[in-house]
Amino acid sequence: MTTITPYRSTARNARDGFGQLLHAEWTKFRTVRGWVIGMILAVLVTGGLGVLIGKSTVPSCSVQTSSGQSGPVQHGAACSAPAYPLGPGGEPVRDQFYFVRQPLAGNGSITVRVTSLTGRLPGQGAGSAPAVVPWSKAGIIIKDGTRQGSGYAAVMVTGGNGVRMQWNYTGDTPGLPGTVSAARPRWLRLTRDGDTITGYDSADGTHWTRVGAVALAGLPSTVQAGLFVTSPDSAAYSSSLGSGSVNNDPTEATAVFDHVSRTGRWPASAWTGDYLQDSTSMGISGYTPGYHQVAGRFTVTGSGDIAPLIAGALNDGPAITVRDYLLGTFAGLIAVAVAAAMFMTAEYRRGLIRTTLAASPHRGRVLAAKAVVIGSAAFVAGLAAAAAAVLLATEVARGNGSSVFPEPWPTEVRIIAGTAALIAVAAVFTLAIATVVRRSAAAILIVIVTIVIPFVLSAPPGIPAGLTEWLLRVTPAAAFALQQPAPQYYQVQANYIPSSGFFPLAPWTGFAVLCGWTALALVLAGYLLRRRDA
């Protein structure tokens, strides 16, 4: 009898670890030319559209003629991008108000009583019924000099929002509610102690409540302190339809102060009245900021605002923001979604899925490996796309001489990295949907309807904001909130609509909505992949 030795392969058993699986999926991804081209296309399209938008910005000094054509650029010294005053936080601000001031050396305090705040709306004569806009402001302020955009803290009465304490343009905290009148006056007090400024309010001048205390870093020893009045533009918004019909008309407010008392060292002998404003802003016809003082009673009239500028074509700030450069993101997202969908559906079409699952019977792990590979590739592509769009477009727009909403660097980083994260998670979402439906057409359809269409409907003005805001809350497109260039301020009335770059959800909340949908789709995909025959 001869014994037959059975054949034994001398090859070592390969480990079937997750690393092995990742490597296998990565090999599949990088060796299909079309998918890699899709990723490169995403970068090129997003970057290219960004450059196009940057290139087409209007030089700030060009003349818009009545026919709507942008006129020739006036060359010369006058032609440079207007520098918006920047607040202490780096945001562009409006710093325009009537200031009745005296220098205050060292620590001290100022107390006043406000007995009236009235206003004039556009088109109304001096004799017409007084009316104030809700954010007309009159009160006392301690400010780091009269330079535009310098730091401050103020406590004030408003037209419709009670007593507020505000500081450094973006800070805002409420005090006593209700409007001011001779029968219901408001007492206000600001004290300075080193860098800390504390605001108090009172209804009777004896019982005081602390409204807030803020630390203004780098406040000089001598500051300007006194009374101020300002009144923002009354906006006749038709924000439901973003197109046209927005009238930002200036308004004027007048306030009466008395019982002005001060402690500390006030070296000047008399009050100085100043209308602080940006050098580029034009005078407002028919309005006369100023003050007069009769026996301790100050009547101050002012117009403007002390607040952050709000970006967007319908608002008073710069029309173009970094977010506009990234409008091409949706096209890049389509390219990435096509690659992500085919990364799964091609397995079914070619029958490769049977080989894949024979090699790695843990189906959940196959899905996880694919998600990691496509997510990482999409993140890298998205990062390159967003960085290219923002950096190139900013450069091109600067060369055009146009002004862009200046962005503090953490916001810019959040926008660029957020765009990459948005594209990466959207790719994983597409992969999960493709696993569920197993057809490219159906997967792409779902992604287009849930992510691209809500975004496309919200980007140009014209669709009622109520609808687009709802879509940007519930659909995965909510993640576009990551591109929001500036926060919405409760204390500034403006057109906070999606087409101007204001999303109904906070940036990371919007991203969480996309992540939630993606998690749901992944769970469903994992379940079906395990339960169904491949």
Next chain:
Amino acid sequence: MNVPAAGLTAVGPARARYGRETLHAEWTKLRTVASTGWLLAGAAALTTGVSAAVDAAAACPASGCQPDPAKLSLTGVQAGQAIVVIIAVLAVSNEYSTGMIRITLAAMPRRLAVLAAKATLITGLVVAASAVAVLACLLAGRLILPGHGFTAAHGYPPPTSPALLSLSHGPDLRAACGSVLYLGLIALLSLGVATAVRETAVAIGLVLGLLYAFPVVTSAISNQHWQRHLEQIGPMTAGLYIQATANLRSLPLTPWQGLGVLALWAAGALTIGGLVFRCRDA
């Protein structure tokens, strides 16, 4: 000898039958795929649904309505076209993904006749579904908009029109018929692109990217000279001028010229698709 003669006499009728049979074959293929019906219904439903939602979110403040009620109540076309694109792309790309194209071309060697038959049928189906959807949109507008300020007090309907969104009012009729034609042309554009690239997902991505890029990008462009030019050449932006019924003077093109731009895009895509289809191995 009878045989050659019989062969010769058969040429005439056979050629006449040829076109009809190609159409019939394509119709059988389209009709028997479950997705065609679902997608057509989906396109109509999405168009109507989005339009109704836009109507319900519209407002006409006392200061006067800016918007154009016909354009407003046909907004859903912007969403519904995505499904129309998919219907048209699938008609071609499905043949490639299943290998059916080789049988089709063996049976019908005249490739352009196959493409023409597909184009005719897809356009016909899309036009029929869009007509239903557009009528439903107008009906929704008529029912919903008066409750949102589009009333006689605000000047709606205009004096020349017998009722709000009435088909007997010239501009409204143009907007309605034009929207149907718009969707038909979108189907032709998609068919051309799909014939050229053959891959479902790629074709859908290309067409939708091309369509949506123009309105999104022009919304951010502050240079009005560029903005007008981009709107004029964009297939979606120019094509949708057909929906305008107010402020026609402010449009960069007349409504029919706008639809003509889209027709040029569709013709270009079909020409390229046809050439590639003819010259390339299937």
